[in-house]
Amino acid sequence: MIGERIWLEKDREYVWHPFTQMKDYENKDHVLIERGEGIFLYDYNGKEYYDTISSWWVNVHGHNNVRIKKAIIKQMEKIEHVNFSGFTHTPAIELAERIINLMPKDLTRVFYSDNGSTAVEVALKMSFQYWKNKGFDKKKNFIYFENSYHGDTIGAVSVGGVQGYHGLYKPLLFDSFISEAPNCKKCKYNKEANSCQLECLNGIEKILEENSETISGVIIEPLIQAAGGMHFYSPRVLKKLREVTKQYNVHLIIDEVAMGFGRTGKMWAFEHAGITPDLVSISKGISAGYLPLAATIVTDDIYNAFYDDYNKNKTFFHGHSYTANPLACAAGIESLKIFEEDKLLEKVKETSEYLEESMKVFENNEHIENIRCLGLIAAMDVVKNKKTSEKYDSKIRIGKKIYEKGFEHGLVLRPVGDTIYYFLPLSVKKEDIKEIIKRTQDVLLGVL
Amino acid sequence: MIGERIWLEKDREYVWHPFTQMKDYENKDHVLIERGEGIFLYDYNGKEYYDTISSWWVNVHGHNNVRIKKAIIKQMEKIEHVNFSGFTHTPAIELAERIINLMPKDLTRVFYSDNGSTAVEVALKMSFQYWKNKGFDKKKNFIYFENSYHGDTIGAVSVGGVQGYHGLYKPLLFDSFISEAPNCKKCKYNKEANSCQLECLNGIEKILEENSETISGVIIEPLIQAAGGMHFYSPRVLKKLREVTKQYNVHLIIDEVAMGFGRTGKMWAFEHAGITPDLVSISKGISAGYLPLAATIVTDDIYNAFYDDYNKNKTFFHGHSYTANPLACAAGIESLKIFEEDKLLEKVKETSEYLEESMKVFENNEHIENIRCLGLIAAMDVVKNKKTSEKYDSKIRIGKKIYEKGFEHGLVLRPVGDTIYYFLPLSVKKEDIKEIIKRTQDVLLGVL
CATH class of the missing domain: 3.40.640.10 (Type I PLP-dependent aspartate aminotransferase-like (Major domain))
Incomplete structure (x- = not known):
């Protein structure tokens, strides 16, 4: 088996990634994903990540779904x-x-x-x-x-x-x-x-x-x-x-x-x-x-x-x-x-209500405003000053910092600008949501 | 199993096909393909067709390839x-x-x-x-x-x-x-x-x-x-x-x-x-x-x-x-x-030479001109009068007639305008080429 290091060097040598300033990865690696299972992605070292954005909003029933396969x-x-x-x-x-x-x-x-x-x-x-x-x-x-x-x-x-x-x-x-x-x-x-x-x-x-x-x-x-x-x-x-x-x-x-x-x-x-x-x-x-x-x-x-x-x-x-x-x-x-x-839309009704309820925990965060939910989509804006809605200087790239910290916590958070969002697979369970929210809090604590 | 007729009615009811004047299919059916194997496509009744255009120029090693699967x-x-x-x-x-x-x-x-x-x-x-x-x-x-x-x-x-x-x-x-x-x-x-x-x-x-x-x-x-x-x-x-x-x-x-x-x-x-x-x-x-x-x-x-x-x-x-x-x-x-x-490009050299040689049989057809070959692509123009290069009236849609006659002979010929062409899979064998050319002659005999 070729080692992770070699794959990542080859990635750097041959691949131009979409929507990516490749210089951002001059001294940093892309995450090398090896497998998926349900809501989880696993990298080459077996590290587990919650796929909270459904792999760019495409995944529905989780990864490695037996029926689809x-x-x-x-x-x-x-x-x-x-x-x-x-x-x-x-x-x-x-x-x-x-x-x-x-x-x-x-x-x-x-x-x-x-x-x-x-x-x-x-x-x-x-x-x-x-x-x-x-x-x-x-x-x-x-x-x-x-x-x-x-x-x-x-x-x-x-x-x-x-x-x-x-x-x-x-x-x-x-x-x-x-x-x-x-x-x-x-x-x-x-x-x-x-x-x-x-x-x-x-x-x-x-x-x-x-x-x-x-x-x-x-x-x-x-x-x-x-x-x-x-x-x-x-x-x-x-x-x-x-x-x-x-x-x-x-x-x-x-x-x-x-x-x-x-x-x-x-x-x-x-x-x-x-x-x-x-x-x-x-x-x-x-x-x-x-x-x-x-x-x-x-x-x-x-x-x-x-x-x-x-x-x-x-x-x-x-x-x-x-x-x-x-x-x-x-x-x-x-x-x-x-x-x-599976009467999936009925299940989504339940999980999305749970998600909306769970998002309230961010209301007390002094850097979070404008929390909004619809179905299994939830979003919130990161601000420097909640009272004035002042944003962080764009040069700081606060979204990117959150994104990178997310990986440390086994979380795929991929903010759009300064907006953190979830775009969850329809198969998500309440306990997943609970854990995702908890980890997001840790990420915010570590970055803001 | 749902019958062919029902599928074709549903096709007519729900599907808009690409590059297709759907009215052309008002009283005619699309061919309902059920399976493929090597260079062959099979319709719902088991009728076999040579896929001479590699399913719009995409197929390389034939259909249902064990290794790709x-x-x-x-x-x-x-x-x-x-x-x-x-x-x-x-x-x-x-x-x-x-x-x-x-x-x-x-x-x-x-x-x-x-x-x-x-x-x-x-x-x-x-x-x-x-x-x-x-x-x-x-x-x-x-x-x-x-x-x-x-x-x-x-x-x-x-x-x-x-x-x-x-x-x-x-x-x-x-x-x-x-x-x-x-x-x-x-x-x-x-x-x-x-x-x-x-x-x-x-x-x-x-x-x-x-x-x-x-x-x-x-x-x-x-x-x-x-x-x-x-x-x-x-x-x-x-x-x-x-x-x-x-x-x-x-x-x-x-x-x-x-x-x-x-x-x-x-x-x-x-x-x-x-x-x-x-x-x-x-x-x-x-x-x-x-x-x-x-x-x-x-x-x-x-x-x-x-x-x-x-x-x-x-x-x-x-x-x-x-x-x-x-x-x-x-x-x-x-x-x-x-x-x-499989040293595929070496094999293609051989089959493409055979194709070029085989195409010569059309030189004597009084409605075919401008025969040309490159690799596994071959093309020829259908004309009303070879001496003057006069084309058929476009209203006759001669290419479409050839296309439809092709099906009768178990051949996917899909002319571009009045140009008949082959765009063969790289896995094509000499005996396939021989049979394809023979059947094309029969098609031309039936239409021109």
Whole structure:
């Protein structure tokens, strides 16, 4: 067996990690993960870590899940992959049927792709082409929100509002309208989420009023802007957005990549608002965290705008080689069976209540504010001074310090900026939550 | 067991297939694939089809490969996935090392992603940001070629030259320079590929001469423009492009997504030209056709332009949740072991010579012209009149007729427009080739 040291040197020699300033690892190693089991990751020396972020929000039933493994092995005995144009296969069909059965009745069609970025690109391109196919040639712009994150391909970046990730690429991006983001836990109008007049949406209404002729769609992360800082907002915002997008004849595109598959307590976060979007992008949890897979779900209205004689040039010419990969679909089917048979969403209701209750322990911490919870997601902001909400100097990189201290305590904490969050697997148990919170307290004690 | 009919009705009800006018399937079914074995696909009724296009150019060692399956199962016992930021794992490291060992010595770093589109987006964004990080703020455009295809996300479409796929999206695309495409088998200057003055590159030299200050890179598919019509060109073109891109200080980005992993007889198609690109995008064959995976390989020069103190803002902020998925990497490692242990490229030399020889049988067909071969890729154009090169009326969709007739003969032929091609798995045997050619003759006899 090659020693850990050698692997880590090879990592340094050959690998460029995503979202990483590699110089940060000049004198420090990446953690070499060897295996996983349930909520735990184990490094090469057997050290155990709570995976509190579900391996970038993908893992659902824990690592090394016996049922998912078996489903993939079974599918490998049949067909591992075949092009999904001209051909079809039962894993893709069954998964599509199961997803549609979990969606509001007007969402009827599944278009597969490989990751969150492509699921968003497909939604944007479909929305754009829909209007062309219908004769609305002017409709070409999108509205997105400050702090939004929808992926890293150029189309997805064009509707991304995190300046640090996206600002640089401006010359490559298509023109879009940016709208003020709702942020109910830090409302700039000092209103209450349940009684406000949705003042934060006045801006987007104005954009729509003045430009709806050129606007194709509005894209938003439902209820939580995740990568942009775990900003929570009320379902009322989505309800209102559904109303105004209908009123001004533009699509509502919901990016469920992070929130979907039960993470917020409902299968889809937009369900909290009781709405039906025109297009929904899903990925991450779709394969239970096993394999790359994504899909864009659309209404009959969207689908029908592309359905015509070939020579009418209305076809959606988009595809990826591994579209609807049978192994990933098999994992997806088994995962949804587990949801059903284990009544997983009911269990999540219980654990998420426990999580919310447990988070109260941080209320007394003089460096923690703005604690918020939804389903198995919880977040809190680290501040230098709670009274004034003064932040730590960004040069200190306080989030990074917490991240590194977390490892010492066997905890994968990966703050977004100065925001600590949990994004727990749906299989998490109360005793896990208890231990995770306890260790987080120790981490904070050690850093702040 | 659910009957075939029911599955096909469900397919029609829930699934939107890629690159497909779904109305084409109003009264016709997709082929329901149940299993694969070696070069064969089997439908739900056990009917056997030669997979002559390697399931969209991804399959390498045939379907249901025992070694790849075992490698995936073994990896599933350890860790199926963990985020690749902050963490690393041996499958990603070993695969990166193996890939780098197969590249020219100046290509030293692997950045993983999920599919060909993302591998191209990463290359474009890296090239763009490289110049920003180096202080060349004006460099923001790319040069691409007529008929080129680099993927379907907006960045990849922006450098795509297939009007039918890409033209519609123009308002969403960033500005690029389009250059005349080399096409040595149908040279518009009536020159010979080995003795010409590379007249087809005069245009790009002029673009570079006049605009190099604003140009970031040139992107090209090496030796064959695949999806754009299987247009072949000489390695001399790549050599010259390497020279002029160096001369004018712009990157040369080689998109090896389709051609890589031995398909042209060498591991990478650009090796035929003896050049070292600045950035190389790979995917498809990387996982032997099992799972979505891709990578962008770069020089130290590129890597070093991003390597600096965090606060200098030079980080490449790009990533996908399933980046470097351990299961896909495990398949990739095992695939490269098979290349090595089975001396696969030597075998390909033999089978590709046999393929080239066998293709001669079509020379006498009065509707076939422009037969061309490279490695295990072969292509030929279907024409109405060979003397005048007159094409069939596009409304007839002759390629589609051949495609459908192919199924009757147990053959997956999937023409690009009016061009029939083979894109054979590297495991193909001479007797397979013999039978495939024979059946293709029967198909042509039945259609033309």
